Amino acid sequence: MAEAGSFADRVKQQADIVRVVGEYVRLKKTGKDFSGLCPFHQEKTPSFTVSPIKQIFYCFGCGKGGDVFNFVREMEKCDFPEALKIVAEKCGIALPSPRERSPEERRETQHRTLILEMHRAAQTFYSEQLASTPEGRVAQGYLEDRGLHQEAIEQFGIGYAPSGGEALVRFLRPKYKDEKLLADSGLISRDQSGRLFDRFRRRISFPIANEGGKIVAFGCRALGDDTPKYLNSPETPIYSKSNVLYHLDRAKEALRRQDFAILVEGYMDAIQVARAGISNVVASCGTSLAEPQIKLLARFTRRVIVNYDPDSAGQAATERSVALLLEQDFEVKVLALPP
Numbered sequence: 433m434a435e436a437g438s439f440a441d442r443v444k445q446q447a448d449i450v451r452v453v454g455e456y457v458r459l460k461k462t463g464k465d466f467s468g469l470c471p472f473h474q475e476k477t478p479s480f481t482v483s484p485i486k487q488i489f490y491c492f493g494c495g496k497g498g499d500v501f502n503f504v505r506e507m508e509k510c511d512f513p514e515a516l517k518i519v520a521e522k523c524g525i526a527l528p529s530p531r532e533r534s535p536e537e538r539r540e541t542q543h544r545t546l547i548l549e550m551h552r553a554a555q556t557f558y559s560e561q562l563a564s565t566p567e568g569r570v571a572q573g574y575l576e577d578r579g580l581h582q583e584a585i586e587q588f589g590i591g592y593a594p595s596g597g598e599a600l601v602r603f604l605r606p607k608y609k610d611e612k613l614l615a616d617s618g619l620i621s622r623d624q625s626g627r628l629f630d631r632f633r634r635r636i637s638f639p640i641a642n643e644g645g646k647i648v649a650f651g652c653r654a655l656g657d658d659t660p661k662y663l664n665s666p667e668t669p670i671y672s673k674s675n676v677l678y679h680l681d682r683a684k685e686a687l688r689r690q691d692f693a694i695l696v697e698g699y700m701d702a703i704q705v706a707r708a709g710i711s712n713v714v715a716s717c718g719t720s721l722a723e724p725q726i727k728l729l730a731r732f733t734r735r736v737i738v739n740y741d742p743d744s745a746g747q748a749a750t751e752r753s754v755a756l757l758l759e760q761d762f763e764v765k766v767l768a769l770p771p
């Protein structure tokens with residue numbers, strides 16, 4: 433453990449508590465220190481302070497305080513090793529590579545890293561397609577009709593997967609030559625003859641991020657009458673539908689501050705709610721909530737308002753989700769809006 437200890441010391445020395453806390457709390461410089469609204473208790477005037485000199489935080493309202501690791505542990509509801517990892521990552525400090533990792537594990541890690549990278553590349557590609565192609569402009573018109581203008585497009589990284597079927601393949605191919613890797617990413621599919629083609633075609637793309645804000649999948653809505661209307665990424669080495677809640681990466685602070693979540697069905701719903709200024713919203717991105725998603729949410733709050741579609745599928749999904757939430761000791765309310 434001596435080595436782990438020295439690594440923790442090194443991270444603590446190099447980490448900037450103001451920068452780390454600043455990712456969760458809006459901080460303002462006040463003299464030598466920074467202050468903001470406390471993320472651990474409800475308040476209207478800031479009594480939460482961060483000292484860059486002492487590298488500690490302290491709240492005069494609720495008395496919580498400590499170093500950068502205490503802060504992250506409290507915010508993320510995680511243990512010390514996990515907090516250490518998060519802080520190191522946020523500050524760009526490389527983790528020591530565990531000696532015992534097998535070649536197999538190393539290959540898998542590398543495979544996942546490449547797939548994550550491909551998702552970032554695909555995100556750039558889809559954004560450019562939306563911004564600067566004739567097809568993309570049609571998609572922009574569709575979005576505008578739904579009140580999603582430039583600001584929302586940028587905020588949520590909305591893009592466009594063009595028709596044709598090989599645009600993304602051509603874009604990724606020069607850098608990612610391994611066909612298995614391309615197919616494993618879920619962004620590219622393979623037909624019976626082995627030919628590679630884009631999974632998402634003529635669709636508006638919504639990046640789906642994991643809790644840490646990394647893009648792990650896409651949800652795509654057909655622009656025309658193509659079926660299915662919504663097509664999401666398949667299960668991949670970096671994405672499991674039941675482990676991800678859409679918008680959680682951006683909702684964390686509000687969830688904690690307000691201590692309740694609004695649960696909606698799809699990413700479009702979540703975006704509309706968030707655009708209306710209600711940021712403690714998450715979407716299950718499927719017809720029903722899965723147990724791992726509930727456990728994920730429980731780290732932030734145990735109070736939920738379920739607001740699924742008022743149609744019959746939505747009703748059934750509401751019932752299933754409520755039952756599961758109650759099983760996990762959640763306090764649940766159902767918000768039914770008129771159709």
Ligand code: ZN
Nearest residue numbers: 470473491494
């Ligand atoms: Zn406080």
